[in-house]
Every structure is written in C-alpha cells, then in structure tokens.
Amino acid sequence: MHEEALRHYLENAIGEFRLLKKQGERSIEQLDDEQLFVTIDPESNSIAVIIKHLAGNMRSRWVDFLTADGEKPDRHRDQEFIIDGQTGRDTVMQWWEQGWQYVFDALASLGPDDLMRIVLIREEPHTVIQAIERQLTHYAAHTGQIIFLAKHLKSAEWKTLSVPRGQSEQFKQMMIEKLRRK
Numbered sequence: 001m002h003e004e005a006l007r008h009y010l011e012n013a014i015g016e017f018r019l020l021k022k023q024g025e026r027s028i029e030q031l032d033d034e035q036l037f038v039t040i041d042p043e044s045n046s047i048a049v050i051i052k053h054l055a056g057n058m059r060s061r062w063v064d065f066l067t068a069d070g071e072k073p074d075r076h077r078d079q080e081f082i083i084d085g086q087t088g089r090d091t092v093m094q095w096w097e098q099g100w101q102y103v104f105d106a107l108a109s110l111g112p113d114d115l116m117r118i119v120l121i122r123e124e125p126h127t128v129i130q131a132i133e134r135q136l137t138h139y140a141a142h143t144g145q146i147i148f149l150a151k152h153l154k155s156a157e158w159k160t161l162s163v164p165r166g167q168s169e170q171f172k173q174m175m176i177e178k179l180r181r182k
Contacts, residue, residue: 009115009129010107013107016136017104020139028096030159048092049080052092054095055080062105062135065110114128119131
C-alpha cells in the first residue's frame with residue numbers, strides 16, 4: 001500500500017505539472033508575438049520574462065535533481081528578469097519547452113523509493129516530495145500570472161480555459177450525463 005500511494009503521488013504530480021504546461025500554452029497561443037513582451041506597469045514582468053525565469057528555475061532545480069543542489073552555481077537568477085530587444089517568440093518558446101523538458105525528464109527518472117530521499121535547494125534539505133511540492137506551487141503561481149496577463153491582453157477576445165461564464169449548470173449536467181453513461 002505504501003509503495004502504491006507513493007507511485008500514485010508521483011503520477012498525480014506529473015499530471016499536475018502537465019496541466020500547468022497545457023494551461024500556459026493555451027494562454028500563450030492566444031497572444032500576438034508583441035503581447036508576450038508587454039508589461040502592465042514598470043514593476044511587472046512580461047510573459048516572456050516569466051517564461052525566462054521559469055526556464056532558469058527549471059534547469060537549476062531539475063538537472064541532476066537527486067545529486068546536486070537545486071540552486072546551481074552557474075544560475076544567474078537576476079538575469080532571468082532581463083530580456084533584450086532582439087528576443088523573439090521562437091526564443092521564448094524554446095525556453096518554455098526546454099524548461100519543461102528538464103522537469104519531465106527528472107520526474108520520469110524517479111520511483112517510489114526516491115520520494116523520501118533528501119535533496120538540497122540552496123543548501124536547505126527537502127524530501128523529494130517537498131521539493132516537488134515547492135516547484136509545483138512555484139510553477140502554478142507563475143502559470144497563473146501568465147493566464148492573468150494573457151486574459152488581460154486579449155480582453156473580450158479571450159478564449160476561456162475552463163467553463164465559460166454563465167455555463168456552469170450546463171457543464172455540470174453534461175458531466176453528470178457523461179458519468180451515467182459509463
């Protein structure tokens with residue numbers, strides 16, 4: 001039972017990371033290239049900056065996940081918040097894909113026996129479960145920022161990622177019917 005629960009946890013965590021990636025992509029694909037670089041005020045980050053930061057974090061945390069500190073010495077976090085004028089959508093999306101590849105490669109290498117091992121992040125010990133939860137929370141916060149910014153930028157043209165306003169009852173009935181047919 002213990003191993004089954006740990007395996008379930010790991011599969012669920014991978015599913016949640018995949019959902020975050022998908023939600024981010026469904027938001028990003030609605031935007032024009034220029035909108036990836038818009039900031040809503042001088043203290044805010046653009047979607048491109050958020051993606052660059054996520055990619056830097058993902059590389060640092062997930063490369064050599066079990067054997068090296070999650071804050072790599074060659075990470076320059078402050079540089080993740082600077083985008084030069086030559087950066088385009090293709091580069092931003094390469095950061096996005098590479099970052100997520102680090103996440104999924106590391107998670108795919110884990111088994112139930114690894115989940116209570118200790119890893120370090122900035123020399124602070126975490127169980128693997130704690131480290132996964134820490135990153136899941138971090139990535140959910142930034143994905144929420146991406147969704148918020150994309151929705152703000154698209155305004156009335158935004159295509160919802162979930163149940164559209166005013167359609168909750170119809171959606172609930174559809175789900176009930178779907179479950180009854182099983």
